[in-house]
Amino acid sequence: MSAGQIDILVSEVGPRDGLQNVKRVMPTAIKHRWIAALAAAGLREIEVGSFVSPKLLPQMADTDEVAREARKIDGLTVLALAPNVKGAERGIAAGVHKLNFPVSASRAHSMANIRMTPEEAVEQVRQACQLRNAPPVEVGISTAFGCTIEGEVSEDWVMQLAAKLAAAGATSVGLSDSTGMANPAQVSRVLEHLAPRFPNTEWTLHTHDTRAMAIPNILAAMEMGVSHLDASIGGLGGCPFAPGASGNVCTEDLVHCLDAMGIETGIDLDALIETSKRVQEIVGRVLPGQIVKAGKWTRRYPLPDGVRERIPARA
Amino acid sequence: MSAGQIDILVSEVGPRDGLQNVKRVMPTAIKHRWIAALAAAGLREIEVGSFVSPKLLPQMADTDEVAREARKIDGLTVLALAPNVKGAERGIAAGVHKLNFPVSASRAHSMANIRMTPEEAVEQVRQACQLRNAPPVEVGISTAFGCTIEGEVSEDWVMQLAAKLAAAGATSVGLSDSTGMANPAQVSRVLEHLAPRFPNTEWTLHTHDTRAMAIPNILAAMEMGVSHLDASIGGLGGCPFAPGASGNVCTEDLVHCLDAMGIETGIDLDALIETSKRVQEIVGRVLPGQIVKAGKWTRRYPLPDGVRERIPARA
Numbered sequence: 001m002s003a004g005q006i007d008i009l010v011s012e013v014g015p016r017d018g019l020q021n022v023k024r025v026m027p028t029a030i031k032h033r034w035i036a037a038l039a040a041a042g043l044r045e046i047e048v049g050s051f052v053s054p055k056l057l058p059q060m061a062d063t064d065e066v067a068r069e070a071r072k073i074d075g076l077t078v079l080a081l082a083p084n085v086k087g088a089e090r091g092i093a094a095g096v097h098k099l100n101f102p103v104s105a106s107r108a109h110s111m112a113n114i115r116m117t118p119e120e121a122v123e124q125v126r127q128a129c130q131l132r133n134a135p136p137v138e139v140g141i142s143t144a145f146g147c148t149i150e151g152e153v154s155e156d157w158v159m160q161l162a163a164k165l166a167a168a169g170a171t172s173v174g175l176s177d178s179t180g181m182a183n184p185a186q187v188s189r190v191l192e193h194l195a196p197r198f199p200n201t202e203w204t205l206h207t208h209d210t211r212a213m214a215i216p217n218i219l220a221a222m223e224m225g226v227s228h229l230d231a232s233i234g235g236l237g238g239c240p241f242a243p244g245a246s247g248n249v250c251t252e253d254l255v256h257c258l259d260a261m262g263i264e265t266g267i268d269l270d271a272l273i274e275t276s277k278r279v280q281e282i283v284g285r286v287l288p289g290q291i292v293k294a295g296k297w298t299r300r301y302p303l304p305d306g307v308r309e310r311i312p313a314r315a
Numbered sequence: 316m317s318a319g320q321i322d323i324l325v326s327e328v329g330p331r332d333g334l335q336n337v338k339r340v341m342p343t344a345i346k347h348r349w350i351a352a353l354a355a356a357g358l359r360e361i362e363v364g365s366f367v368s369p370k371l372l373p374q375m376a377d378t379d380e381v382a383r384e385a386r387k388i389d390g391l392t393v394l395a396l397a398p399n400v401k402g403a404e405r406g407i408a409a410g411v412h413k414l415n416f417p418v419s420a421s422r423a424h425s426m427a428n429i430r431m432t433p434e435e436a437v438e439q440v441r442q443a444c445q446l447r448n449a450p451p452v453e454v455g456i457s458t459a460f461g462c463t464i465e466g467e468v469s470e471d472w473v474m475q476l477a478a479k480l481a482a483a484g485a486t487s488v489g490l491s492d493s494t495g496m497a498n499p500a501q502v503s504r505v506l507e508h509l510a511p512r513f514p515n516t517e518w519t520l521h522t523h524d525t526r527a528m529a530i531p532n533i534l535a536a537m538e539m540g541v542s543h544l545d546a547s548i549g550g551l552g553g554c555p556f557a558p559g560a561s562g563n564v565c566t567e568d569l570v571h572c573l574d575a576m577g578i579e580t581g582i583d584l585d586a587l588i589e590t591s592k593r594v595q596e597i598v599g600r601v602l603p604g605q606i607v608k609a610g611k612w613t614r615r616y617p618l619p620d621g622v623r624e625r626i627p628a629r630a
Contacts, residue, residue, distance in 0.1 A: 112622045148616045181612040183575035184534060211612055212568040212605040213575075216530050219499060245609035253527040260498035260528075290527040294560035297496040297526055301463045307427045 006266040009228045016047040018236030028062040032069045041271035045077040051087030067094035083114045088128035101125050101139045106147030122164045129169030139165045140174035145182035172202035180210020184220035191224035204228040207249045210239050214249035234276045234287030250289035321581040324543045331362040333551030343377040347384045356586035360392040366402030382409035398429045403443035416440050416454045421462035437479045444484030454480045455489035460497035487517035495525020499535035506539035519543040522564045525554050529564035549591045549602030565604035
């Protein structure tokens with residue numbers, strides 16, 4: 001893994017957000033190898049799973065073991081999702097470096113997703129932050145840009161939630177476009193309002209490419225100073241509401257775009273592309289990522305037959 | 316068709332650039348209905364076909380008839396591609412409002428694509444502009460951001476070409492990312508250099524979403540003042556070099572993004588989505604467009620069963 005200076009931290013969420021939208025359960029040994037390959041490609045932070053009830057998400061039942069194994073990888077920040085104090089306790093026991101709590105801005109989404117009100121979820125964050133040996137707690141504000149059930153989510157309410165979360169002890173707050181509804185103008189506007197009010201909070205952006213706006217939203221957030229981005233290899237995942245729609249922004253497509261723009265992520269794009277191809281084989285379907293199909297922008301092709309001899313020298 | 320004020324002109328290239336990458340020949344009557352549906356959805360400019368040799372592109376053999384029929388649609392600007400003077404003469408006979416000449420910045424691409432050097436292609440533009448009854452001639456500079464055969468294309472050479480084209484009589488110059496290699500930083504940089512030197516030239520952008528950067532590139536160009544954008548319904552088309560890769564930027568995904576950002580295109584997005592679904596049925600495969608799959612950002616879903624009764628009032 002490269003230890004050089006980076007401009008943008010790309011945090012891989014495939015083993016959590018990607019996989020939780022895939023029905024088939026991935027064997028634990030394959031998860032280990034996958035996470036090791038991601039880390040070897042230069043990913044410095046990986047969300048390895050979710051400490052939820054195995055009854056709800058059987059794909060995540062082995063998160064304790066996956067996290068313990070990932071902890072052995074030198075230099076890797078191991079992150080896992082916990083929806084409540086019980087999950088946080090499992091995370092602490094497994095030795096994760098960071099916990100990610102989902103707190104929905106939408107009440108309906110909150111109840112549907114974690115069966116708690118937003119206020120109850122904030123209270124879980126507060127209690128988790130006070131646990132003995134608690135690691136830093138990041139919060140992703142789900143449906144921060146709108147909810148497919150409730151509709152518009154008020155910026156004022158997102159602001160209030162962010163304040164409650166900071167007070168509860170969260171070290172960083174992610175704006176999560178869980179439903180793929182955000183647009184670049186909105187991302188700029190929301191961050192322009194929010195970020196200056198919380199100078200001590202690190203803002204992150206979690207995007208879904210449901211409506212082809214993930215990379216535009218990311219570039220808008222980067223212009224507002226956000227330098228921590230979630231992504232999922234291959235674009236693995238999906239949206240439970242929109243069958244056939246894309247999942248999280250695709251890690252290698254994002255890294256490719258940043259690379260081409262001269263923005264340093266510390267990630268070896270070729271190794272990442274190879275890993276994405278293997279993930280595609282493992283899950284057994286074509287993933288939305290485009291770089292795996294098209295190759296990098298530096299890819300070259302030979303001249304078609306019989307053309308070279310017809311090219312005259314430049315006039 | 317709406318006649319209101321618009322911020323951005325989206326020019327539909329599906330019947331030309333989209334279709335020329337589809338092997339199956341679309342019947343002329345279906346092309347007529349398709350173009351009429353696009354115009355009814357509010358598209359104000361449509362590139363209806365290509366005046367090339369039917370031997371090279373049998374899909375485009377009926378362009379004369381398609382153009383004549385499209386001319387009957389009130390308020391529609393009918394555009395067609397012509398690679399040479401002979402094609403321009405066919406276009407004039409068919410009564411197109413505008414001709415689109417492709418001129419490659421890359422010599423290798425130019426030879427492979429139209430079997431002429433860039434200088435010879437410029438000469439064809441000059442002669443076409445002098446034809447009796449010649450309509451305005453737009454030029455798309457192919458491979459303006461790089462070539463998959465030659466590699467990097469120098470900005471200086473693109474600038475020289477643009478000067479030659481303006482001198483030859485071209486009324487507008489399009490920067491064409493034919494190979495899907497451009498990135499947003501590059502688009503900004505190129506336009507920042509070029510646009511001020513040609514104050515009388517209208518700049519357009521022609522994008523391919525080969526590497527998931529089409530909408531980011533468009534937003535970068537819009538920030539530099541470009542307000543004329545090519546797009547292809549459903550993302551129809553492809554890249555002859557990259558099997559499985561996306562085609563032109565998808566019209567409805569682009570219009571959806573602009574709509575969500577509050578930017579007026581004059582296009583009825585719902586009608587456009589319906590047209591895209593029909594095109595998908597006609598070509599018989601799933602197209603890359605994402606809005607057709609996911610629905611608009613305003614799409615709402617009911618609460619999952621049993622959730623509503625558990626939601627307490629806001630504290």
